[in-house]
Every structure is written in structure tokens, then in C-alpha cells.
Amino acid sequence: MNILRPVTLLVAATALAVGGSTVAATAADPAGTRVTALQQAADQVLAGHPKALEVTADAVRYEGLTVTEAPAGRAARQDLACDYGHLCMVVAGTKFDFYTCQTWNVKNWTGDGPFTNNQTPGTVARFFNRDGSVRWTSTAYQAGTATWDPIWSVRPC
Incomplete structure (x- = not known):
């Protein structure tokens, strides 16, 4: 388990914001590169969540959210697998699986x-504009395609 501190997240997010990269891709360390790429993808679209992370070869885990690589292929994109009680989405090639009721600030x-909103039937997920007003909602069960820009925060429940 690799616990990262808020300063590490800030450095990674800053590197992405200025077009840099903190990934050093080498043939000798493909799993390490994959982990770093997943963490960078998570950092790029989550904002204001400096909690410690658990980073594995397959996922980046926040409290209440798991970030993984997006499923490959057209069929996988159309039928996004999502556990019961979860709100899942693919943003910028990365799958976000929310399972805790809280507001998540996002960027980029x-x-x-x-x-896929596979929460308890009738649970309403809300997607917010920059000013905090509701841009759109999804009532469980619902699945489809969404336009992510400009979404500034998400509340799964």
C-alpha cells in the first residue's frame, strides 16, 4: 500500500496543469508506470480531495471512490458495469466509481x-455548474451518455 500525502497530489496536479508529466515510462517498470498514470488521471479530474490514497496496480482508492482504467471497446462503453449502490462514469478515459454520499469537487x-447510476432505486445523483447550481440529475436506475463539460462537482446521492 502506498499512502500519498497532499503535497504529492498537488505536485502531480500542477505538473499536469502546465502540460508536464511525472510519469517516467520504462520497459523495466510497466506496472509502476500504470499506477502513476492512474493516479495522474485521478488527480487531473478530482479537485479539493487531499485525503490519503491507496494506489495499487489496478486502482486508485479514495474514501468513497475508486478510480480505474476505463473499459476498452465500444460495447464496454455502452454498457458500463457498475456495482449496486454505486454511481459510475467514464471521464477522459478514466472510470470513476462513487459509492459514498458526499460532494466531490472535480476539474478538467x-x-x-x-x-451508470446503479444506486438504490430513486436515488438522485446531482451534477453541478461552477456556481453551484444543478446542471443535471440522474435518478437510479439510469444509464446513458453524458456531456461532462462544464461539470464542477458531483454528489452521487
């Missing part, structure tokens, strides 16, 4: 991507 959400 662009483009379109699939989502």
Missing part, C-alpha cells in the same frame, strides 16, 4: 462519456 471534466 471534458467530452462525453458513459455513466
Whole structure:
């Protein structure tokens, strides 16, 4: 388990913001590169969540959120697997699996991507504009494609 401190997250996010990269891709360390790439993807689209992370070869875990590589292929994008009680989406090629009721501030959400709201029937997920007003909602169960820009925060429940 690799616990990262808020300063590490800030450095990674800053490097991405200025077009840099903290990934040193080498043939000798493909798993390490994959882990770093996942963490950078998570850092790039999450803002204001300086909690410690658990980073594994397959996932970056926050309290209440798991970040993994997006499923490959057209069929996987159309039918995004999402455990019961979770809100899942693909943003910028990365899958976000929310399972805790809290507001998550996000940044750099662009483009379109699939989502699955597989929470308890009737649970409403809210997606907010920069000023805090509701941009759109999803009532469980619902799945489809969403336009992520400009989403500034998400509340799964």
C-alpha cells in the first residue's frame, strides 16, 4: 500500500496543469508506470480531495471512490458495469466509481462519456455548474451518455 500525502497530489496536479508529466515510462517498470498514470488521471479530474490514497496496480482508492482504467471497446462503453449502490462514469478515459454520499469537487471534466447510476432505486445523483447550481440529475436506475463539460462537482446521492 502506498499512502500519498497532499503535497504529492498537488505536485502531480500542477505538473499536469502546465502540460508536464511525472510519469517516467520504462520497459523495466510497466506496472509502476500504470499506477502513476492512474493516479495522474485521478488527480487531473478530482479537485479539493487531499485525503490519503491507496494506489495499487489496478486502482486508485479514495474514501468513497475508486478510480480505474476505463473499459476498452465500444460495447464496454455502452454498457458500463457498475456495482449496486454505486454511481459510475467514464471521464477522459478514466472510470470513476462513487459509492459514498458526499460532494466531490472535480476539474478538467471534458467530452462525453458513459455513466451508470446503479444506486438504490430513486436515488438522485446531482451534477453541478461552477456556481453551484444543478446542471443535471440522474435518478437510479439510469444509464446513458453524458456531456461532462462544464461539470464542477458531483454528489452521487
